[in-house]
Amino acid sequence: MTPARTASPRTARVINDRIALDLLVEHGSLTAAQLKELTGLSRPSVADLLQRLADDGLVRIVGEAGAARRGPNARLYGLVAERAHVAAVDVRHGSVSFALADLAGTAVGDAVLSVPDEGEPGDPVAETVTALETVLRESGVTTLHTVAVGAPGMIDPATGALGGGTALPAWHARVPAALRERLGVPVLLENEVNLAGIAEHRLGAAHGRDAFVLLWLGLGVGAAVVLDGRLRRGASGGTGEIGFLPVPGAGGLPSATDCDGGFHSLAGSAAVCALAREHRLRLPPHGTGNGLRAAEAAVRGAASGETGARGEAFLDALAERIAVGAAAITAVLDPGCVVLGGEVGRAGGRVLAARVAERLSGMSPLATEVLCGTVEGSPVLGGGLVTALDAARRDLFAPR
Incomplete structure (x- = not known):
């Protein structure tokens, strides 16, 4: 029998220091x-542990526990x-x-930058870098450690670069390198839906679950x-690209470069708007986002009961789609839980989730709970900050 190995004193100190720091993050x-x-x-x-952490500049005395007690x-x-x-950046169209x-995870600043369409004057990459520098300065941040960037499309697991996908703006792929060069800090790139899934896993509806799928709508x-308990990316970074999923009712088949004809054609915002019009729901002007705001408004209005019987029928049809x-996903993965996220999924809330759960139970023999996102x-x-904080704490909470 091989004798059991015991941790060295140094290894034990490393483990204990990290446990203590994590407890201070969790409890204050x-x-x-x-x-x-x-x-x-x-x-x-x-x-000894507290002295080491104080010497490393990670812990300090912040007060006393109760007026009646004084001393060490x-x-x-x-x-x-x-x-x-740390910073999180969400890059959209x-x-x-x-x-x-x-470092404790407390929010200290935020901002939103409107980006001109491709072909219009201006450099979106330079404007993005400048905007982040501005919010850092205005928030008084001088110790930036890590930036996490979320963007649509597949992230190549070999290179960490934004790879193949549908018609994404070319400037998206240049943002991480530009931030890295200007700020001189690590920049992590992740698919934006994966970041949302990380947020729901650590902070939201799927907290404590070992398996679930976030369905972004x-x-x-x-x-x-x-x-x-692990986020899965796949061999080419394409796990979760369900817009390309061939499904009945989509009116065709997707291609390698176009998800029209796949699940996208049933549940993307343009399809949701078309379904709302079929049910004679009035839609606000599309504005920016190719109908996203209109789709969100239609679903929220129907879920709240504002649009009456027509809204109920619309939600039933959308839940069916x-x-x-969801049935295709559960048949392959059997995650036990599907969380509805994205602007449309969140707008539908528990009302839409309950309808989807009812229809899914009639399509699949696999028991699957359907929840709405709660982050x-x-x-x-949120997922970007969690990802960046994990990286910063791994570095700073390690012994010197």
Whole structure:
């Protein structure tokens, strides 16, 4: 029998330091006694740990626990949140959104930049970099550690670059390198639906689940797949490109370069608008986003009951379409849970999710819970901040 290996003192310190820092992130400020209770370490070990973290500039005394108690035992220790900041960037067709957070995950700034259509005057890449620099300056951030960028399309797992996809603006692919060059910090690129899936997994409806699929319903359709607790990207980064999924009722078949004829033709925003018109629902002007805002408004109005019987029939028809795509996903992956996200999915809320669940149960023998996304604000930015914070903490919470 091979004897069991025990951790070296250095390895044990590394593990204990990281546990303590994670507890300070989760709970906020704690006393040494509370850290002792939560970690199971001895009092001297906790004292040594806190001294090491203070020497590294990661922990400091932030107050005392209660007016009746004074002295060392009452000291509250907290994470030095301003030690580093991270940024998330959500790159869309007509806009770029930004969010900033400190090392504790507290939001410290945000902004939205309108981007001109291709062919119009202006350089979207330069404007994006300048806009991020502006929000950093206005938020007082001088210690940027990592930037996470979410963009439509497939991310090549070998190179980390924005690869093949449908007709995406060419400037999208140039954003990460431009940010990296100007800011001099690591820039992580991820598919925007995957970032939304990370947000729902860590912060939202799928928290604590080992398996689920986020079904993104917006301008287009997509999916984020989490199995065995891990986000799955696939051999070419294309896991979740369900706009290309051949499904009945789409009126044709997709091609390698065009998802029209796939699930996109049933559940993308243009298709949702067309379905709303079939049910004689009044739509607001499309404005920007190729009908996305109109589709969102139609679904929200129907889900709230504002459009009466016509809205009910519209939601039934839309749920039938969504269930077709969800049934194909569950037949292959059996995730046990589908979360409806994206602007349209979130607009439908629990009302749409319940309809999809009912229809899905009639199409598939696999028990599948259907939920609506619950992450507040932008789930893409939320997932971007989670991703960037994970990278920053891996670096800074490691021993020096």
